[in-house]
Amino acid sequence: MKRIALLGATGSIGKNCLDVIRRLRSQFRVVTMTTNNNTEILAEQAEEFRPTLCAVMDPHKVDDLQDRLSERKIQIRTGPEGLLEAATHPDTDLVVNALVGAVGLIPTIRAIEAGKDVALANKESLVMAGEFIMNLAQEKKVQIIPVDSEHSGIMQCLHGNRREDVARIILTASGGPFFNRRAEEFQSITPQQALEHPTWNMGPKITVDSATLMNKGLEVIEAHWLFGVPISHIEVTIHKQSIIHSLVEFTDGSILAQIGPTDMRLPIQIALTFPERMESPYPRVRFEQTRMLTFEKPDHEKFPCLRLAYKAAQDGGTTPAVLNAANEIAVQAFLENRISFEKIPSLIEETTTRHVRADRPSLNEILTADRWARGYVMKQLP
Ligand SMILES: NC(=O)c1ccc[n+]([C@@H]2O[C@H](COP(=O)([O-])OP(=O)(O)OC[C@H]3O[C@@H](n4cnc5c(N)ncnc54)[C@H](OP(=O)(O)O)[C@@H]3O)[C@@H](O)[C@H]2O)c1
Numbered sequence: 119m120k121r122i123a124l125l126g127a128t129g130s131i132g133k134n135c136l137d138v139i140r141r142l143r144s145q146f147r148v149v150t151m152t153t154n155n156n157t158e159i160l161a162e163q164a165e166e167f168r169p170t171l172c173a174v175m176d177p178h179k180v181d182d183l184q185d186r187l188s189e190r191k192i193q194i195r196t197g198p199e200g201l202l203e204a205a206t207h208p209d210t211d212l213v214v215n216a217l218v219g220a221v222g223l224i225p226t227i228r229a230i231e232a233g234k235d236v237a238l239a240n241k242e243s244l245v246m247a248g249e250f251i252m253n254l255a256q257e258k259k260v261q262i263i264p265v266d267s268e269h270s271g272i273m274q275c276l277h278g279n280r281r282e283d284v285a286r287i288i289l290t291a292s293g294g295p296f297f298n299r300r301a302e303e304f305q306s307i308t309p310q311q312a313l314e315h316p317t318w319n320m321g322p323k324i325t326v327d328s329a330t331l332m333n334k335g336l337e338v339i340e341a342h343w344l345f346g347v348p349i350s351h352i353e354v355t356i357h358k359q360s361i362i363h364s365l366v367e368f369t370d371g372s373i374l375a376q377i378g379p380t381d382m383r384l385p386i387q388i389a390l391t392f393p394e395r396m397e398s399p400y401p402r403v404r405f406e407q408t409r410m411l412t413f414e415k416p417d418h419e420k421f422p423c424l425r426l427a428y429k430a431a432q433d434g435g436t437t438p439a440v441l442n443a444a445n446e447i448a449v450q451a452f453l454e455n456r457i458s459f460e461k462i463p464s465l466i467e468e469t470t471t472r473h474v475r476a477d478r479p480s481l482n483e484i485l486t487a488d489r490w491a492r493g494y495v496m497k498q499l500p
Pocket residue numbers: 125126127128129130131132152153154155156175201216217218219221239240241242265266267318319320321322323324382
């Protein structure tokens with residue numbers, strides 16, 4: 119039986135992860151679960167999965183969680199220490215990091231330091247500190263298993279193949295809801311429109327990132343660190359049907375693609391069971407019902423976030439962490455109706471341009487750059 123720490127249990131990935139575990143109860147036990155402030159859902163989940171420890175980040179919600187679970191012998195924790203206790207609990211084997219944003223970085227690092235394998239949905243960890251994390255994982259001999267469907271696809275294509283035989287990684291992108299909208303109309307895009315993703319049902323931050331194509335930019339950086347492939351060998355293609363989750367081209371010209379339904383439970387299950395496979399009841403791809411598979415080049419002028427992410431990745435050092443932090447603050451401001459959709463990339467560009475990069479940064483330098491970028495963007499907000 120694999121013992122799981124589930125960070126971000128109340129989010130989109132967290133709930134899907136519990137759905138997978140619900141069907142594979144004899145294989146997995148959830149030992150720790152966390153939320154930011156959603157104590158109502160966390161308490162319901164804890165009633166069902168009976169973890170040893172629950173952590174709520176927001177200290178104002180800890181009494182509420184305690185009250186809701188007063189009948190149960192579940193340890194309750196709060197604040198960053200509570201989150202880290204959940205991430206490093208001695209009775210766990212695999213940490214599923216389903217937190218959103220930079221808050222996921224330190225739990226990823228602490229989990230690796232504690233010798234845990236990590237099923238990583240929190241791509242921001244690798245964007246901020248990919249080199250640091252991958253070196254640490256190697257040192258501690260732990261696995262970082264991707265949860266993102268694209269990276270799960272690449273991992274499956276690479277399985278049994280040699281890394282030195284990889285010529286190119288092709289990440290597929292749905293294109294988001296505005297792929298066909300004219301650039302002149304971007305000014306009027308509302309948060310509500312940006313939150314309506316055509317193929318995936320996800321948390322608000324990644325949904326907006328998908329609409330700006332920043333999500334794909336973050337995934338390029340994630341793939342670079344996970345698979346050790348140079349940025350210049352990682353391409354993006356717009357594939358609206360989201361059936362091919364990514365492709366790997368080898369030096370002999372052969373291309374492997376991973377195909378599956380648009381259902382995150384499948385890559386989550388693969389991350390939990392990898393390298394083994396288990397049966398699943400999830401929808402199957404029926405090619406007869408898929409009239410065509412299309413592939414288009416992304417427009418880097420209309421979607422500057424993708425261009426900015428490539429540039430930050432090429433610049434390296436602390437720049438990707440700054441890109442990530444600026445994006446988090448800008449997306450939040452857009453969701454709060456404080457800035458327009460178009461302002462997201464321009465704020466990020468201004469911030470990454472102003473940043474004085476540190477090369478081969480320490481964790482401290484990365485966190486300092488993250489803080490600086492957040493402060494800088496906040497000062498530019500109306
Ligand atoms: N959703 C997808 O289909 C999908 C696909 C691929 C990759 N990913 C990646 O997976 C990660 C999670 O995405 P998501 O869509 O599941 O996000 P989400 O629905 O917003 O859930 C985020 C989770 O993190 C918790 N959280 C948020 N801020 C926190 C904080 N400051 N401290 C502690 N906990 C915090 C949330 O708690 P509350 O419930 O209390 O807010 C929630 O449990 C992201 O990195 C995303 O890019 C997601």
